[in-house]
Amino acid sequence: MESLWIKTEKEILENKEKIEGEIKTDICIVGGGITGITVGYYLSKAGKKVVIVDRDKLAYKTTGHTTAKITSQHGLFxxxxxxxxxxxxxxxxxxxxxxxxxxxxxxxxxxxxxxxxxxxxxxxxxxxxxxxxxxxxxxxxxxxxxxxxxxxxxxxxxxxxxxxxxxx
Ligand SMILES: Cc1cc2nc3c(=O)[nH]c(=O)nc-3n(C[C@H](O)[C@H](O)[C@H](O)COP(=O)(O)OP(=O)(O)OC[C@H]3O[C@@H](n4cnc5c(N)ncnc54)[C@H](O)[C@@H]3O)c2cc1C
Structure with a gap:
Protein backbone atom coordinates (compact mmCIF):
# COMPACT_ATOMS: atom_id res chain seq x y z
CA MET A 1 0.00 0.00 0.00
CA GLU A 2 1.30 3.45 -0.86
CA SER A 3 2.21 5.64 2.09
CA LEU A 4 0.23 8.86 2.42
CA TRP A 5 3.21 10.64 4.04
CA ILE A 6 5.65 9.63 1.35
CA LYS A 7 3.15 10.51 -1.37
CA THR A 8 2.39 13.97 0.00
CA GLU A 9 5.80 14.94 1.41
CA LYS A 10 7.99 13.58 -1.40
CA GLU A 11 9.61 16.91 -2.08
CA ILE A 12 10.70 17.49 1.52
CA LEU A 13 11.86 13.91 2.09
CA GLU A 14 13.83 13.61 -1.12
CA ASN A 15 15.40 17.03 -1.08
CA LYS A 16 18.39 16.22 1.14
CA GLU A 17 22.06 16.91 0.62
CA LYS A 18 24.43 14.12 -0.28
CA ILE A 19 27.68 14.03 1.66
CA GLU A 20 30.67 14.86 -0.52
CA GLY A 21 34.15 14.05 0.74
CA GLU A 22 34.93 13.98 4.46
CA ILE A 23 33.02 15.82 7.16
CA LYS A 24 33.71 16.29 10.85
CA THR A 25 31.00 16.00 13.45
CA ASP A 26 30.55 15.26 17.16
CA ILE A 27 28.04 12.50 16.54
CA CYS A 28 27.12 10.49 13.50
CA ILE A 29 23.75 8.76 13.60
CA VAL A 30 23.23 5.91 11.17
CA GLY A 31 19.58 5.64 10.16
CA GLY A 32 17.19 8.51 9.51
CA GLY A 33 13.89 7.07 10.71
CA ILE A 34 11.97 8.50 13.68
CA THR A 35 14.51 6.98 16.12
CA GLY A 36 17.60 8.52 14.49
CA ILE A 37 15.89 11.83 13.80
CA THR A 38 14.61 12.12 17.40
CA VAL A 39 18.02 11.28 18.87
CA GLY A 40 19.62 13.77 16.47
CA TYR A 41 17.09 16.46 17.47
CA TYR A 42 17.79 16.11 21.19
CA LEU A 43 21.56 15.91 20.73
CA SER A 44 21.63 19.03 18.58
CA LYS A 45 19.45 20.80 21.18
CA ALA A 46 22.11 19.79 23.72
CA GLY A 47 24.69 21.64 21.62
CA LYS A 48 26.22 18.74 19.71
CA LYS A 49 26.98 18.82 16.03
CA VAL A 50 25.06 15.92 14.55
CA VAL A 51 25.05 14.26 11.18
CA ILE A 52 22.34 11.75 10.27
CA VAL A 53 23.19 9.41 7.44
CA ASP A 54 20.80 7.05 5.76
CA ARG A 55 21.47 4.57 3.02
CA ASP A 56 18.14 5.48 1.46
CA LYS A 57 15.97 8.54 2.04
CA LEU A 58 14.96 10.03 5.37
CA ALA A 59 11.82 8.58 6.93
CA TYR A 60 11.19 6.33 3.96
CA LYS A 61 11.35 2.93 5.66
CA THR A 62 9.20 1.85 8.62
CA THR A 63 8.65 5.43 9.73
CA GLY A 64 7.28 6.42 6.36
CA HIS A 65 4.68 3.64 6.50
CA THR A 66 3.08 4.21 9.90
CA THR A 67 -0.46 5.38 10.54
CA ALA A 68 1.23 8.28 12.42
CA LYS A 69 -0.90 7.92 15.50
CA ILE A 70 0.98 8.19 18.77
CA THR A 71 -0.59 6.39 21.67
CA SER A 72 0.06 4.60 24.93
CA GLN A 73 -2.57 2.03 24.05
CA HIS A 74 -1.36 -0.91 22.00
CA GLY A 75 -4.17 -3.44 21.93
CA LEU A 76 -4.83 -5.30 25.16
CA PHE A 77 -1.33 -4.99 26.56
C1 LIG B 1 2.53 -0.87 9.26
C2 LIG B 1 3.09 -0.16 10.48
C3 LIG B 1 2.31 0.77 11.13
C4 LIG B 1 2.79 1.41 12.27
N1 LIG B 1 2.01 2.35 12.86
C5 LIG B 1 2.49 3.03 13.91
C6 LIG B 1 1.73 4.06 14.48
O1 LIG B 1 0.63 4.35 14.05
N2 LIG B 1 2.25 4.73 15.54
C7 LIG B 1 3.49 4.43 16.05
O2 LIG B 1 3.91 5.08 17.00
N3 LIG B 1 4.25 3.46 15.51
C8 LIG B 1 3.79 2.76 14.47
N4 LIG B 1 4.54 1.77 13.92
C9 LIG B 1 5.88 1.50 14.50
C10 LIG B 1 6.84 2.61 14.06
O3 LIG B 1 6.56 2.96 12.73
C11 LIG B 1 8.28 2.14 14.18
O4 LIG B 1 8.51 1.72 15.50
C12 LIG B 1 9.26 3.27 13.85
O5 LIG B 1 8.91 3.92 12.63
C13 LIG B 1 10.64 2.70 13.76
O6 LIG B 1 11.49 3.78 13.45
P1 LIG B 1 13.03 3.55 13.27
O7 LIG B 1 13.65 4.88 13.08
O8 LIG B 1 13.53 2.73 14.42
O9 LIG B 1 13.17 2.62 11.98
P2 LIG B 1 13.03 3.01 10.43
O10 LIG B 1 11.96 4.00 10.18
O11 LIG B 1 12.98 1.74 9.69
O12 LIG B 1 14.41 3.74 10.14
C14 LIG B 1 15.63 3.05 10.04
C15 LIG B 1 16.46 3.78 9.00
O13 LIG B 1 17.76 3.25 9.02
C16 LIG B 1 18.23 3.17 7.68
N5 LIG B 1 19.29 2.16 7.68
C17 LIG B 1 19.18 0.86 8.01
N6 LIG B 1 20.38 0.28 7.92
C18 LIG B 1 21.27 1.22 7.51
C19 LIG B 1 22.64 1.22 7.22
N7 LIG B 1 23.38 0.11 7.33
N8 LIG B 1 23.21 2.37 6.84
C20 LIG B 1 22.48 3.50 6.72
N9 LIG B 1 21.17 3.57 6.96
C21 LIG B 1 20.56 2.44 7.35
C22 LIG B 1 17.00 2.80 6.86
O14 LIG B 1 17.14 3.19 5.51
C23 LIG B 1 15.90 3.60 7.58
O15 LIG B 1 15.68 4.87 6.99
C24 LIG B 1 4.08 1.11 12.77
C25 LIG B 1 4.88 0.18 12.10
C26 LIG B 1 4.40 -0.45 10.97
C27 LIG B 1 5.29 -1.45 10.26
Whole structure:
Protein backbone atom coordinates (compact mmCIF):
# COMPACT_ATOMS: atom_id res chain seq x y z
CA MET A 1 0.00 0.00 0.00
CA GLU A 2 1.30 3.45 -0.86
CA SER A 3 2.21 5.64 2.09
CA LEU A 4 0.23 8.86 2.42
CA TRP A 5 3.21 10.64 4.04
CA ILE A 6 5.65 9.63 1.35
CA LYS A 7 3.15 10.51 -1.37
CA THR A 8 2.39 13.97 0.00
CA GLU A 9 5.80 14.94 1.41
CA LYS A 10 7.99 13.58 -1.40
CA GLU A 11 9.61 16.91 -2.08
CA ILE A 12 10.70 17.49 1.52
CA LEU A 13 11.86 13.91 2.09
CA GLU A 14 13.83 13.61 -1.12
CA ASN A 15 15.40 17.03 -1.08
CA LYS A 16 18.39 16.22 1.14
CA GLU A 17 22.06 16.91 0.62
CA LYS A 18 24.43 14.12 -0.28
CA ILE A 19 27.68 14.03 1.66
CA GLU A 20 30.67 14.86 -0.52
CA GLY A 21 34.15 14.05 0.74
CA GLU A 22 34.93 13.98 4.46
CA ILE A 23 33.02 15.82 7.16
CA LYS A 24 33.71 16.29 10.85
CA THR A 25 31.00 16.00 13.45
CA ASP A 26 30.55 15.26 17.16
CA ILE A 27 28.04 12.50 16.54
CA CYS A 28 27.12 10.49 13.50
CA ILE A 29 23.75 8.76 13.60
CA VAL A 30 23.23 5.91 11.17
CA GLY A 31 19.58 5.64 10.16
CA GLY A 32 17.19 8.51 9.51
CA GLY A 33 13.89 7.07 10.71
CA ILE A 34 11.97 8.50 13.68
CA THR A 35 14.51 6.98 16.12
CA GLY A 36 17.60 8.52 14.49
CA ILE A 37 15.89 11.83 13.80
CA THR A 38 14.61 12.12 17.40
CA VAL A 39 18.02 11.28 18.87
CA GLY A 40 19.62 13.77 16.47
CA TYR A 41 17.09 16.46 17.47
CA TYR A 42 17.79 16.11 21.19
CA LEU A 43 21.56 15.91 20.73
CA SER A 44 21.63 19.03 18.58
CA LYS A 45 19.45 20.80 21.18
CA ALA A 46 22.11 19.79 23.72
CA GLY A 47 24.69 21.64 21.62
CA LYS A 48 26.22 18.74 19.71
CA LYS A 49 26.98 18.82 16.03
CA VAL A 50 25.06 15.92 14.55
CA VAL A 51 25.05 14.26 11.18
CA ILE A 52 22.34 11.75 10.27
CA VAL A 53 23.19 9.41 7.44
CA ASP A 54 20.80 7.05 5.76
CA ARG A 55 21.47 4.57 3.02
CA ASP A 56 18.14 5.48 1.46
CA LYS A 57 15.97 8.54 2.04
CA LEU A 58 14.96 10.03 5.37
CA ALA A 59 11.82 8.58 6.93
CA TYR A 60 11.19 6.33 3.96
CA LYS A 61 11.35 2.93 5.66
CA THR A 62 9.20 1.85 8.62
CA THR A 63 8.65 5.43 9.73
CA GLY A 64 7.28 6.42 6.36
CA HIS A 65 4.68 3.64 6.50
CA THR A 66 3.08 4.21 9.90
CA THR A 67 -0.46 5.38 10.54
CA ALA A 68 1.23 8.28 12.42
CA LYS A 69 -0.90 7.92 15.50
CA ILE A 70 0.98 8.19 18.77
CA THR A 71 -0.59 6.39 21.67
CA SER A 72 0.06 4.60 24.93
CA GLN A 73 -2.57 2.03 24.05
CA HIS A 74 -1.36 -0.91 22.00
CA GLY A 75 -4.17 -3.44 21.93
CA LEU A 76 -4.83 -5.30 25.16
CA PHE A 77 -1.33 -4.99 26.56
CA UNK A 78 -1.42 -3.79 30.17
CA UNK A 79 -3.01 -6.91 31.65
CA UNK A 80 -0.44 -8.95 29.75
CA UNK A 81 2.41 -6.86 31.18
CA UNK A 82 1.07 -7.07 34.74
CA UNK A 83 0.48 -10.83 34.53
CA UNK A 84 3.76 -11.69 32.82
CA UNK A 85 6.10 -9.12 34.36
CA UNK A 86 4.83 -6.87 37.17
CA UNK A 87 2.64 -3.91 37.96
CA UNK A 88 5.75 -1.70 38.22
CA UNK A 89 6.92 -2.81 34.79
CA UNK A 90 3.50 -2.09 33.25
CA UNK A 91 3.49 1.34 34.89
CA UNK A 92 6.97 2.13 33.54
CA UNK A 93 5.77 1.19 30.06
CA UNK A 94 2.66 3.37 30.42
CA UNK A 95 4.62 6.34 31.81
CA UNK A 96 7.28 6.07 29.07
CA UNK A 97 4.60 6.05 26.37
CA UNK A 98 2.78 9.01 27.92
CA UNK A 99 6.04 10.93 28.26
CA UNK A 100 6.86 10.27 24.61
CA UNK A 101 3.48 11.70 23.58
CA UNK A 102 4.10 14.81 25.67
CA UNK A 103 7.61 15.18 24.22
CA UNK A 104 6.24 15.04 20.69
CA UNK A 105 3.54 17.59 21.59
CA UNK A 106 6.26 19.85 23.03
CA UNK A 107 8.43 19.59 19.91
CA UNK A 108 5.43 20.41 17.69
CA UNK A 109 4.65 23.48 19.80
CA UNK A 110 8.21 24.72 20.22
CA UNK A 111 9.19 24.19 16.59
CA UNK A 112 5.79 25.45 15.36
CA UNK A 113 5.30 22.36 13.19
CA UNK A 114 2.10 22.35 11.17
CA UNK A 115 1.06 18.73 11.26
CA UNK A 116 -2.60 18.58 12.31
CA UNK A 117 -1.64 17.20 15.73
CA UNK A 118 -4.83 16.55 17.69
CA UNK A 119 -5.49 14.83 20.99
CA UNK A 120 -8.11 12.12 20.63
CA UNK A 121 -9.39 9.24 22.69
CA UNK A 122 -7.86 5.86 21.84
CA UNK A 123 -10.15 2.87 21.63
CA UNK A 124 -9.83 -0.87 21.61
CA UNK A 125 -13.07 -2.39 20.45
CA UNK A 126 -14.55 -5.76 19.75
CA UNK A 127 -17.39 -7.10 17.64
CA UNK A 128 -17.32 -10.36 19.55
CA UNK A 129 -19.36 -10.81 22.74
CA UNK A 130 -16.82 -13.36 23.99
CA UNK A 131 -14.08 -10.71 24.08
CA UNK A 132 -15.98 -8.25 26.26
CA UNK A 133 -14.57 -9.65 29.49
CA UNK A 134 -11.00 -9.22 28.16
CA UNK A 135 -11.67 -5.56 27.47
CA UNK A 136 -13.16 -5.07 30.94
CA UNK A 137 -10.07 -6.68 32.47
CA UNK A 138 -7.83 -4.36 30.44
CA UNK A 139 -9.69 -1.32 31.77
CA UNK A 140 -9.07 -2.54 35.32
CA UNK A 141 -5.39 -3.24 34.54
CA UNK A 142 -4.86 0.31 33.24
CA UNK A 143 -6.60 1.78 36.30
CA UNK A 144 -4.48 -0.42 38.57
CA UNK A 145 -1.30 1.29 37.35
CA UNK A 146 -2.81 4.76 37.67
CA UNK A 147 -3.74 5.21 34.01
CA UNK A 148 -6.97 6.60 32.64
CA UNK A 149 -9.32 4.07 31.08
CA UNK A 150 -13.03 3.73 30.79
CA UNK A 151 -15.39 1.03 29.59
CA UNK A 152 -18.00 2.37 27.18
CA UNK A 153 -20.84 0.75 25.28
CA UNK A 154 -20.52 2.72 22.05
CA UNK A 155 -18.03 5.03 20.40
CA UNK A 156 -18.49 8.14 18.30
CA UNK A 157 -17.11 7.00 14.95
CA UNK A 158 -19.20 4.26 13.35
CA UNK A 159 -17.06 1.10 13.13
CA UNK A 160 -19.65 -1.54 12.24
CA UNK A 161 -21.61 -3.16 15.04
CA UNK A 162 -19.57 -2.87 18.19
CA UNK A 163 -20.50 -4.51 21.41
CA UNK A 164 -18.17 -2.87 23.91
CA UNK A 165 -14.94 -0.96 23.98
CA UNK A 166 -12.54 0.59 26.38
CA UNK A 167 -11.24 4.09 26.10
CA UNK A 168 -7.85 5.46 27.19
C1 LIG B 1 2.53 -0.87 9.26
C2 LIG B 1 3.09 -0.16 10.48
C3 LIG B 1 2.31 0.77 11.13
C4 LIG B 1 2.79 1.41 12.27
N1 LIG B 1 2.01 2.35 12.86
C5 LIG B 1 2.49 3.03 13.91
C6 LIG B 1 1.73 4.06 14.48
O1 LIG B 1 0.63 4.35 14.05
N2 LIG B 1 2.25 4.73 15.54
C7 LIG B 1 3.49 4.43 16.05
O2 LIG B 1 3.91 5.08 17.00
N3 LIG B 1 4.25 3.46 15.51
C8 LIG B 1 3.79 2.76 14.47
N4 LIG B 1 4.54 1.77 13.92
C9 LIG B 1 5.88 1.50 14.50
C10 LIG B 1 6.84 2.61 14.06
O3 LIG B 1 6.56 2.96 12.73
C11 LIG B 1 8.28 2.14 14.18
O4 LIG B 1 8.51 1.72 15.50
C12 LIG B 1 9.26 3.27 13.85
O5 LIG B 1 8.91 3.92 12.63
C13 LIG B 1 10.64 2.70 13.76
O6 LIG B 1 11.49 3.78 13.45
P1 LIG B 1 13.03 3.55 13.27
O7 LIG B 1 13.65 4.88 13.08
O8 LIG B 1 13.53 2.73 14.42
O9 LIG B 1 13.17 2.62 11.98
P2 LIG B 1 13.03 3.01 10.43
O10 LIG B 1 11.96 4.00 10.18
O11 LIG B 1 12.98 1.74 9.69
O12 LIG B 1 14.41 3.74 10.14
C14 LIG B 1 15.63 3.05 10.04
C15 LIG B 1 16.46 3.78 9.00
O13 LIG B 1 17.76 3.25 9.02
C16 LIG B 1 18.23 3.17 7.68
N5 LIG B 1 19.29 2.16 7.68
C17 LIG B 1 19.18 0.86 8.01
N6 LIG B 1 20.38 0.28 7.92
C18 LIG B 1 21.27 1.22 7.51
C19 LIG B 1 22.64 1.22 7.22
N7 LIG B 1 23.38 0.11 7.33
N8 LIG B 1 23.21 2.37 6.84
C20 LIG B 1 22.48 3.50 6.72
N9 LIG B 1 21.17 3.57 6.96
C21 LIG B 1 20.56 2.44 7.35
C22 LIG B 1 17.00 2.80 6.86
O14 LIG B 1 17.14 3.19 5.51
C23 LIG B 1 15.90 3.60 7.58
O15 LIG B 1 15.68 4.87 6.99
C24 LIG B 1 4.08 1.11 12.77
C25 LIG B 1 4.88 0.18 12.10
C26 LIG B 1 4.40 -0.45 10.97
C27 LIG B 1 5.29 -1.45 10.26
Missing amino acids: YKYLIDNFSKEYAKQYYDANQEAIENIAKIIEEEKIECDFKRQNAYVFTKSKEEISKIKQEVEAVKEIGGKAEFVETIEPPVGKIYRCNKI
